[in-house]
Amino acid sequence: MNLSFKHIAPFLVTGQNKISRWLGYAGLGIGILLLLCSIQMFVNINQLLKSRDPKKTGYDYISLTKTIRNENMAADHSFTDADMADLKKQPFIDDVAAFHSNKFVMKANGGATLPFETDLFLESIDDRFIDTVPPSFAWKEGQVALPIIISSDYLELYNTVFAPSRDLPPFSEKTISSLVIAIDCYGLGETQRFRGNVVALSDRINTVVVPESFITWANDHFAHITGINPNKLYIKTRDANNPELLSYLQQKDYHINRDKTRFGRIKQILQAIVSGLAGFGVLVILLAMVLFSFYLQLMIARSRENLQLLLTIGYSPHWLSKTVARKWIPVYVAVMAGALLMTALLQLGFQYVIMHGREELSPSIHWLVGTVAVVVLLLSVAINNRLVKKLLYRL
Amino acid sequence: MQIRLQQVSPDFIEEEKITGSQVWRSDLVFHPGEKVKIIAPSGSGKTSLMHFLYGLRKDYSGDIFYAAENIRTLDAESFSAYRSRSVSIVFQDLRLFMSQTVLLNLEVKRQLNPFHTESKIAEMANRLGIGSKLNKPVSTCSYGEQQRIAIIRALQQPYEFLLLDEPFSHLDDNNRRLAMDLLEEETSLRKASMILADLKPNDFFKPDRSLNL
Numbered sequence: 001m002n003l004s005f006k007h008i009a010p011f012l013v014t015g016q017n018k019i020s021r022w023l024g025y026a027g028l029g030i031g032i033l034l035l036l037c038s039i040q041m042f043v044n045i046n047q048l049l050k051s052r053d054p055k056k057t058g059y060d061y062i063s064l065t066k067t068i069r070n071e072n073m074a075a076d077h078s079f080t081d082a083d084m085a086d087l088k089k090q091p092f093i094d095d096v097a098a099f100h101s102n103k104f105v106m107k108a109n110g111g112a113t114l115p116f117e118t119d120l121f122l123e124s125i126d127d128r129f130i131d132t133v134p135p136s137f138a139w140k141e142g143q144v145a146l147p148i149i150i151s152s153d154y155l156e157l158y159n160t161v162f163a164p165s166r167d168l169p170p171f172s173e174k175t176i177s178s179l180v181i182a183i184d185c186y187g188l189g190e191t192q193r194f195r196g197n198v199v200a201l202s203d204r205i206n207t208v209v210v211p212e213s214f215i216t217w218a219n220d221h222f223a224h225i226t227g228i229n230p231n232k233l234y235i236k237t238r239d240a241n242n243p244e245l246l247s248y249l250q251q252k253d254y255h256i257n258r259d260k261t262r263f264g265r266i267k268q269i270l271q272a273i274v275s276g277l278a279g280f281g282v283l284v285i286l287l288a289m290v291l292f293s294f295y296l297q298l299m300i301a302r303s304r305e306n307l308q309l310l311l312t313i314g315y316s317p318h319w320l321s322k323t324v325a326r327k328w329i330p331v332y333v334a335v336m337a338g339a340l341l342m343t344a345l346l347q348l349g350f351q352y353v354i355m356h357g358r359e360e361l362s363p364s365i366h367w368l369v370g371t372v373a374v375v376v377l378l379l380s381v382a383i384n385n386r387l388v389k390k391l392l393y394r395l
Numbered sequence: 396m397q398i399r400l401q402q403v404s405p406d407f408i409e410e411e412k413i414t415g416s417q418v419w420r421s422d423l424v425f426h427p428g429e430k431v432k433i434i435a436p437s438g439s440g441k442t443s444l445m446h447f448l449y450g451l452r453k454d455y456s457g458d459i460f461y462a463a464e465n466i467r468t469l470d471a472e473s474f475s476a477y478r479s480r481s482v483s484i485v486f487q488d489l490r491l492f493m494s495q496t497v498l499l500n501l502e503v504k505r506q507l508n509p510f511h512t513e514s515k516i517a518e519m520a521n522r523l524g525i526g527s528k529l530n531k532p533v534s535t536c537s538y539g540e541q542q543r544i545a546i547i548r549a550l551q552q553p554y555e556f557l558l559l560d561e562p563f564s565h566l567d568d569n570n571r572r573l574a575m576d577l578l579e580e581e582t583s584l585r586k587a588s589m590i591l592a593d594l595k596p597n598d599f600f601k602p603d604r605s606l607n608l
Contacts, residue, residue, distance in 0.1 A: 007502070007503060007506045008503070011492060011503070306492060309490055311471065313478065313490075313503075314477075314504075314507050314508070314552070315475060315479075315507060316472055316476070316479075317471045317475065318472055
């Protein structure tokens with residue numbers, strides 16, 4: 001059969017329904033544009049916020065506690081083994097370790113060189129989580145020397161705030177390691193003195209850390225406490241701004257340093273807005289498809305007698321439905337190409353006008369946008385074909 | 396191809412009309428190249444028979460076969476293949492696209508499975524006296540002219556069987572003869588069979604067989 005649509009076109013009554021047809025096309029175009037722009041913006045947000053991260057090639061380390069509120073102050077805020085196992089299971093968390101702290105009274109004094117005395121706390125964590133671990137950072141029972149790692153922020157605070165107020169000399173990173181601090185431990189009627197010595201400064205850990213073996217031994221020795229659940233954890237993740245990580249932590253009601261995940265929060269909000277827009281786009285596409293299907297149904301109902309007669313004189317229902325449905329393929333392709341072009345122009349404008357100089361942002365549309373456009377096009381054509389076929393076979 | 400009727404009788408016709416019929420509830424075979432006249436008074440089911448043979452209706456008992464194929468089991472797609480290749484028809488109610496031109500009505504059938512070139516349409520139309528109507532809408536033609544359009548349309552495709560349901564009812568003798576000549580010529584050209592159903596016998600159609608419905 002060497003037939004085409006033009007042979008049967010005069011028998012299809014389409015004329016009086018132009019408004020609903022054009023509304024259908026326009027709705028489809030707007031819906032697809034919304035969807036494609038949303039996807040492109042989603043990609044843009046990811047690219048922009050990812051590259052803001054100063055440690056994008058490394059890991060982020062975040063300390064984690066259970067949120068304490070007025071209403072749950074009396075509750076247990078420690079992490080159970082199950083909590084930790086669940087954290088380890090998450091794909092966006094690479095490692096988890098517990099902080100353990102002293103459960104007995106400790107005091108420190110600086111002696112003659114550093115005239116101060118203070119109550120003290122110490123914590124320990126697995127060495128793999130500490131960025132600076134010298135070989136001397138080890139302790140075994142009977143050892144009086146206690147290696148300590150402190151946050152470099154503490155040294156900075158001492159040098160810039162504490163020392164000038166007391167008229168004391170500042171310390172360099174090297175000189176502080178020569179300083180010996182007397183650490184007295186009290187518990188179960190016993191007092192024992194250790195010689196504390198700062199063996200390293202850490203940019204990562206914001207506390208005072210001693211070897212885990214010391215905390216374990218001392219808690220047992222001065223308080224008879226062993227194997228208790230930690231109140232604080234440290235997690236290692238590739239991206240602290242990963243919205244999935246944030247959602248998980250929010251859902252578990254875990255407290256974290258909000259500054260570390262600031263971009264993640266912005267990203268989360270922007271992604272939610274863009275997802276909402278994409279959802280709206282899908283809704284508009286669906287409405288347009290419904291409107292268009294009404295138009296098709298009306299057209300076929302109006303052409304019913306003619307189409308029936310074409311079938312009666314020998315036209316194949318399969319050919320007829322295929323040919324009638326195909327008539328709209330160029331329309332769908334044009335609508336899709338228009339939406340794609342518009343998205344590309346908007347992206348170009350976004351890159352050159354709003355995000356000028358941000359080289360991490362591509363001026364062209366992402367491949368995902370093109371893929372979605374093709375998928376929506378194929379879906380629209382398939383739905384249209386199916387609808388026409390169904391209506392024609394019903395004649 | 397042959398068309399075979401096996402004990403066919405319409406579900407809606409009175410029993411006495413069926414018992415006196417040479418067609419209903421009989422075993423009949425219409426052979427290739429055969430000319431058959433079916434004489435049927437009003438109300439005897441002539442149009443129904445034509446519709447059964449063309450596959451438009453199925454409200455009958457018994458079976459009708461196109462060659463070995465029981466047409467009751469054919470789907471719409473298979474019917475369309477038969478209707479564009481093997482079986483053509485002139486309906487009693489003509490079934491034309493009334494708002495379209497005469498030429499478009501004929502072309503839409505010719506394009507489906509062309510047996511003739513486009514120029515043949517004008518030749519046939521001139522021969523039956525409707526050449527001047529080709530570019531006019533069918534709705535402006537008289538019933539007699541419409542009958543001739545329906546006849547020419549049926550001849551635009553190849554066929555093995557041509558079913559004619561009172562095709563000349565609104566034609567005068569001269570036009571009947573002209574139309575009959577054209578139908579016979581085209582049917583001979585295809586070595587096809589013709590089944591003509593009419594109210595009464597006529598002298599210008601010489602069938603190989605006449606059957607009373």
